[in-house]
Amino acid sequence: MEARVICITGGNGSLGLAMARAFLQESPANQIWLGVRQQRAQAESLCAEHAGRCHCVELEVTSEASWKQALATVEKAGGRLDVLVNNAGRHHDMLLGQMPVDVWREIVRVNLEGVFLGCQAALPLMIARRQGRIVNIASLSALLAPAGQTNYAAAKAGVVALTQSLAKEVARLGITVNAVCPGYIESGELLQLPEAERQARARQVPMRRFGRPEEVAAAVRFLASAEAGYITGAVIKVDGGIL
Template identity: 60%
Template sequence: MRSILITGGNGGLGLGIGRYFLEKDPEARVWLGVRSNRAAAEALIAEFPERGRLVDLEVTSKDAWEAAVATIQAADGRLDVLVNNAGMHRDALLATMDDEAWRSVVSSNLDSVFFGCRAVIPGMMRERFGRIVNMASLSAVLPPLGQTNYAAAKAGVVALTQTLAKEVARAGITVNALLPGYIETEALAHLDAEGAKRAKMGIPMRRFGRPAEVAAAVFFLACQDAGYVTGSALKIDGGIF
C-alpha cells in the first residue's frame, strides 16, 4: 500500500487530488492534511473508510509537520508521496500591501513547502524512494497585478523544487512542481459571470480547468513509472502561457 499525504485537504483542489488517488489506485492510503473546516474532507474520507484518513496539520508550523509525518509513519510504516497543495492569497498592490498580508501569504505558500519537504525527506531517503509534488501557480511565471506576495512565493516554490530535485535525485526521490492556471475551485469564487467570461476569453481553450485534470498530473508524477521526471515545472493552464 502506498501512503500519500495531501495538504490543503479541505479545499477543492486537495479534495479532487485525494479523490483521484482513492478512485484510481486501490493501493493508495490517502491522508488529507487539514487545520479547520473539515466537513468536506470528512465526507470524502467517509466514502473510503479503509483507505482514507485525516491528519491535523498547520502547514506553517515545523512542529505540526513533524507530528503529522510521525503519525503517518507510525500508522503506515512509511510515507511515499507528499503533495504540497495548501496555500492562500491576499491580493493587493505592493504600495498598499501591509506586512501581515506579505508574511501570511509567503508563509502559507512557501514556508509550508520548505517545512513539508524537510519533514519527509529523511524517511524517503531511508526507503530510497519518494515522490514530492509541489503546487505552484501560473502566477509564478506570469504574475498578474496585485500579487507580488503570491507570485513571489510561488516562484520560490518552483526554485525550491528544482534545487531539491538535484539534492535528492540519487536517493530515488523525485521532486516536481505544477503550475495551474484557472481551475474550477473556491479560488475563483470572487468572479461574477462577467468576470468569468472575460477570464475565459484569455484562455485559448476558452474554459477553466477541472480539479481532476490537475489531479491526473499529480497522479502521474507520483507513480513508479515517472521515476525519471524530476525538477520539472509543468503548466496546466489551457494554453495561456
C-alpha cells in the first residue's frame, strides 16, 4: 500500500490514539501526525514507540494561524496531506437556562469552528493533488440531542451539516468528506462515572455495552481508505444500535 500522510487532531485522547494505531497498522510506510496541546504524554509515548512514523505537532484547533503552521510542518516533512481527521472536541454540559454565554461560545468554537478551520487549512493541500480524505468526528448527540447538551449537540449537528455541504463542494476534486457519530465509547469522562451510572447508561444501548475506541477507529480508517472512494457526505453511527 502506498504511504500516506495522516493528521489527527485531539491526538492525546483515547479516540485519537486508537485512530493513530489503526493507521499505523494499515501500512508500515504511513506517517501519522497527532495534533496536540499541553496534555500530550500519551501521544508522545506513542510517538516514541513508533519513532520516525508517528509525530506530535502543536495545534490549537480554534486558531487559524496554528492550523496553518501545523499543516505547513506536516507538508514540509511529508510532502503531502492525504487524510485529515478532525477529532478534537470538548463538552461542558448544563441546562440552557443556566448556561453562561462564554460556555456556549467555547463549546461551539472548539467543536464546530475548529472543524471549519481544519477543513479550510487542509483543502489547498488536497486540491493541489486532486485527492484527499476528510473525516469529521461528530457525535450521536448531533442526531439524538440529550437534555443538558444544547451547546455540544448544536455544535456537533453543525459538524454534520458542514460535512454534507463540503462533500458536495469538493467531490469533483477527488476529495471525500464524511462524518462519524460515536455513541457511548469507553473513553474520557465515561470512564470516570460511578459504576451504577455506567450500568444505567449501558442499559440504554441495545448491545448492552459501550463501544471501544478501536471500533470508532475502524470506521474512520474505512472512510479514509481507497475502498471508500465513492462514499462522501455520509454520516456513520457507531452507537451499538441506540438510534
